Amino acid sequence: MPESHAARWLIASGLLVAALPLTALMTALLERSGPIRMRHWVEEAGGQLRDLWENPGRFEVFRYLVNLVAKLVPIVLLGCLARALALGGVSAPWWIALVAVALVLAVTELAARSLVGSDPEEALRRITWIYRGTLALSMPLVVLCAPLVPRRMLGEERSAPADDDAASEEEVEAFIDVGTREGILEPEDRDLVWGVVDFGDTQVRSVMTPRVDIVAAPVGESLDRLAELFIESSVSRVPLYTGSIDQVAGILHIRDLLAGLRVSPRPLAATLAKPAFLVPETRLLGDLLKDLKARRQQMAIVINEWGGTEGLVTVEDLVEEIVGEIEDEYDEAEPESTLLPDGSLLLDGRAAVERLEEFFAWAPAEHSSETVGGLISGLVGYVPQAGEAVDHAGLRFEVEKADERRVLALRVRRAEPRLEDTGA
Structure with missing residues (x-):
């Protein structure tokens, strides 16, 4: 019992x-x-x-x-x-x-x-x-x-306070998911909406042109040489600096340069440049867009906490963060990556580290680099030059092109197993 x-x-x-x-x-x-x-x-x-x-x-x-x-x-x-x-x-x-x-x-x-x-x-x-x-x-x-x-x-969780117009991220995610599933949002529209949602929380350093890629010139450069620089780089604005790029004296617009070339005697470039607008690298994109609009400027110089130049950002960079890459007739269409017949991958040094995960299902250990070139330089402790190779976590990185500042192009393939690893 x-x-x-x-x-x-x-x-x-x-x-x-x-x-x-x-x-x-x-x-x-x-x-x-x-x-x-x-x-x-x-x-x-x-x-x-x-x-x-x-x-x-x-x-x-x-x-x-x-x-x-x-x-x-x-x-x-x-x-x-x-x-x-x-x-x-x-x-x-x-x-x-x-x-x-x-x-x-x-x-x-x-x-x-x-x-x-x-x-x-x-x-x-x-x-x-x-x-x-x-x-x-x-x-x-x-x-x-x-x-x-x-x-x-009752209802305190169903409606936000009157002075809070921002929905929670979880609510926005639910709204976008429902809209996509019901056919209200197309996949490309979903990306656009997410671009708008993330825009206000993104920092300037995530979208800026890095320091090494800035097209700039000394403040004492001649107008003829500056005209050549504009033609070679296909940009419309060039920062002018005193001594080094860390001391930006102003921003020269191509329109002001053309006006200076037509008068005699020719003015100094410094007198044609507009004051540079400096912003910290932690500035949020939404706030920066308001600043640029209020100042009626198209470009800002991004500085770090010590006052050194980290990069520059334009209104076009901000718009691209929402709608994706914008290319005009002067932009060169150079792919960041090319899959070669032998299974290796040819990468631009500025390609995101995530590209390696896409092609090789590979993810490195914790690192602070955003680009593949930066990852390799961080591994060896210096900027490797053309012909050098680095084996790391099952992949082999072969530098194809580099200058004294950064890796420009590299080839990535799966590393061949060593004899001791195979037990031979």
Whole structure:
């Protein structure tokens, strides 16, 4: 007889173990889903769930009940397990049951939150039927307790404060995902929207032209030489510096240069240049765009915390961050990467490190370099020259072209295994 009672308690424990991940998942989804995602889900589910959402008081009670059940299940499970052990004649310390329940609870909680983080909307859709059943069972209690919910708790999570127009990143992500899935947004439109969303949080250093690529000239350069520089570089503005690029004296526009070439005697380049606008590399793009608009300027010099020049940024750079690369008839179409017949990859030194992951399913250990050329220079501690090769993490990097400042082009291939690695 005690054995049959013990079996019943074990069966009850098994059912509660099965219920643990469901209650944990239900709680996590209700806690971590924003109002946009919840609204889309209830509209899709319809019926009582949609009616529940439209009544904030009842929804708060339902969410509280789900959370309460999730907390009670492990407590009841602990009691059932302890009772089963006692009736089964198992002489074990009471804390064994406690540890077992705690482990099961921790695993299920982590699994539930991992699932919510990977695709919360799909998780909501899959367990809609469980929410419906739970709501059907608890509806009398929900209706009874809804009037007791304080008014200040109603709707505070569904609408932002009047002085806060910014939606959370989670809500924007949900909106974009829904729009893409429903066909409202095309894939290219999705990228455009994300460009707008990320624009305000991106720092200038992420989009600037780096120092080594700046086309600049000494402030005392002749107008004829400056004209040649404009023709060679196909730019419309050139920074003028005193001594070094760290001391930018002004920005010369090609229109002002042409005006200076037509008069006699010819003026000095310094008198034609406009004052340079300096911005820190940590300036946000949204703020910089406002600054440039207010100053009616198209270019800014980016400086670091010590006042040295890090690069330059133009309005075109800011627009490209939203809409993608903009090329005119003077831009040379040089691909960053070319896949060669032998399976190796020819890369521009400025190519992003992520290109290696795309082509070779390869990711280096933690590093601070954004470009492949910078990665290789960081590995060897200097700027490698043409003909040098570096083996790293299963890839072989062969420098094709370089100058004294940076790697310009390199070839990447999978490294051949060494004899000691193959056991020969």
